[in-house]
Amino acid sequence: MQFDLIIKGGEVVDPGAGYSGRLDVAIKRNRIAAVDRNIPADAAPRVIDATGQYVTPGLVDLHTHVYHNVTFWGVSADPIAARSGVTTWLDVGSSGAFNFLGFRQFIAEPAAARIYALLNISTIGLTAQTGELANLDYCDVDLCCKLIDLNRDLLLGVKVRIDKNTTRGQGIEPLRRARAAADRCELPIMTHIGYGPPTLPEVLEFMRPGDILTHCFTGGDMRIVDDNGRLLEDVKRIWDAGVVMDIGHGGGSFSFKTAQAMIDAGYQPDVISSDIHQASINGPMFDLPTCLSKFLALGMSLPDVIYTATARPAAVMGMQNEVGTLKPGALADVALFKMAEGDFTFYDVFMNPYKGTQLLHNTLTLLNGRELPRVPSEPPAPWIELSQAQQSLIQNRQRPSDYCC
Numbered sequence: 001m002q003f004d005l006i007i008k009g010g011e012v013v014d015p016g017a018g019y020s021g022r023l024d025v026a027i028k029r030n031r032i033a034a035v036d037r038n039i040p041a042d043a044a045p046r047v048i049d050a051t052g053q054y055v056t057p058g059l060v061d062l063h064t065h066v067y068h069n070v071t072f073w074g075v076s077a078d079p080i081a082a083r084s085g086v087t088t089w090l091d092v093g094s095s096g097a098f099n100f101l102g103f104r105q106f107i108a109e110p111a112a113a114r115i116y117a118l119l120n121i122s123t124i125g126l127t128a129q130t131g132e133l134a135n136l137d138y139c140d141v142d143l144c145c146k147l148i149d150l151n152r153d154l155l156l157g158v159k160v161r162i163d164k165n166t167t168r169g170q171g172i173e174p175l176r177r178a179r180a181a182a183d184r185c186e187l188p189i190m191t192h193i194g195y196g197p198p199t200l201p202e203v204l205e206f207m208r209p210g211d212i213l214t215h216c217f218t219g220g221d222m223r224i225v226d227d228n229g230r231l232l233e234d235v236k237r238i239w240d241a242g243v244v245m246d247i248g249h250g251g252g253s254f255s256f257k258t259a260q261a262m263i264d265a266g267y268q269p270d271v272i273s274s275d276i277h278q279a280s281i282n283g284p285m286f287d288l289p290t291c292l293s294k295f296l297a298l299g300m301s302l303p304d305v306i307y308t309a310t311a312r313p314a315a316v317m318g319m320q321n322e323v324g325t326l327k328p329g330a331l332a333d334v335a336l337f338k339m340a341e342g343d344f345t346f347y348d349v350f351m352n353p354y355k356g357t358q359l360l361h362n363t364l365t366l367l368n369g370r371e372l373p374r375v376p377s378e379p380p381a382p383w384i385e386l387s388q389a390q391q392s393l394i395q396n397r398q399r400p401s402d403y404c405c
C-alpha cells in the first residue's frame, strides 16, 4: 500500500508549515508522507478517525527536566509524552560534565521520547535543588566544552540558572563562564532568571541573538516589566535583536500579571515551554497542553499557541525540518487534541486564578509514526511533599485529566 497510516478528518493546526483546516495526514514508515484533503482510506492498512479533534505536529518542549531518579527535579519523560503530545524534549541543565554520560546512557538513549539537552555550566548539574553555582570550582569552562564536543549529537547548548539561591553570592561570574563556554562551542546559552541578585540588567549584558531567556514571564524581581507593566527598554532591545523569550512555567516562574501585561501590549512569547519537573507536575503547571491553554485564556490564538510549542522551539534547536512540523519528509511525530469547552480556572505559581473557557487535552501521540502507549506516571520522588495549594488543586479536581475523556 501507498502509506502505513492515515489520520483522517481532523482539523490540522500547523502554522509553521502553513497547514490549517480539515486535512488528512498520511505516514509512511517513520516519516510524514502527505498532507492533503481526502486521502483515500484504502491507501493504508490503518486509519485513525480524528473527526472533531485537532491534529498538530508532536509538541516540542524547550524547557524540561527528565534526569529521573538521579536529580532533585527529574521526571520520567515517556509516560508524560504519551498523554501530553510532547514528542521532543529539551532537558535544560539537569546534567553537567560529571553526570552527562549517565544522562546519555540511562535517560536519552533508552527513552522512546526524543531527548536532547543543554549542559549545565556547573559540573554537578541539578543534582540538588539549588546552589549548583555557589562553588565556582564547579563552573569549569574547559570541561563543559570538552563534554559538549564529545556529545554534539545530543548537546545543543549551555544552561545556567542565575538567581540568588543558585549563585549564593558569586554574582555574575557563573554566567560569564557559561558565556565563555557557549562562545567557544559556538552554541547558545539558556539563562534562567527569577529572584536576584544578580539583577536583570547584569544578566542581559551577556545575552546574544539566538540565546534563550527562560522564565521570561516570571513575577520575581528580575521580571521583564516595570511596576506599570511596561516592557523594560533593555529587554525590548535584546528581544528585537533575536534573543528567544521562553516561558518555562515551572513551579515558581510564571505570573499571570506579567503575562497579561505583555499580551495586552502585543508581546507574545517566542516559545511556550513547561519547565516540567518534580515540583511542577502536580500543579499548577501540570503539563505543556495546560500551559498552552493558559495562553488561550490570555487571548492568544490557537495557531499562535501551537506555533510556540512546535515550529518555533524546533527552529531554536536547529531541527525545524525534522520535528515540530507536518511537512512531508519530517519525522512522523503527531499529536491529537480535543478541546474541552467550559468554565476553567487556571492558576499561576502564586495561585492567582485566571478564567478560561478552553482546555487542550491530548488523546493520542505518535512518535516515528507509532502510537506511544499510555502508562501510569511515576509517583512523586521521596523528597517531594505536595504543597497545600497542590493538594487543594487535586482535591478540587482542578487537574486537566479531571476535565476530560
Ligand SMILES: [Zn+2]
Binding pocket: 063, 064, 065, 092, 248, 250, 275
Ligand atoms: Zn527549569
